[in-house]
Amino acid sequence: xxxxxxxxxxxxxxxxxxxxxxxxxxxxxxxxxxxxxxxxxxxxxxxxxxxxx
Numbered sequence: 001x002x003x004x005x006x007x008x009x010x011x012x013x014x015x016x017x018x019x020x021x022x023x024x025x026x027x028x029x030x031x032x033x034x035x036x037x038x039x040x041x042x043x044x045x046x047x048x049x050x051x052x053x
Contacts, residue, residue, distance in 0.1 A: 012029040014036045022028075031039075 012031045012035075014031040016022075
């Protein structure tokens with residue numbers, strides 16, 4: 001990331017589970033329930049609707 005630490009950016013996990021998710025730690029920012037509730041799909045994807053091809 002060109003010398004920028006991901007810890008200083010907006011990356012965070014929320015209820016990350018399953019293979020490869022790893023254990024949560026203080027080194028991996030976690031969204032709180034309140035922070036997650038403020039997020040909307042349209043905030044991140046706009047009008048794009050993903051689909052399988």
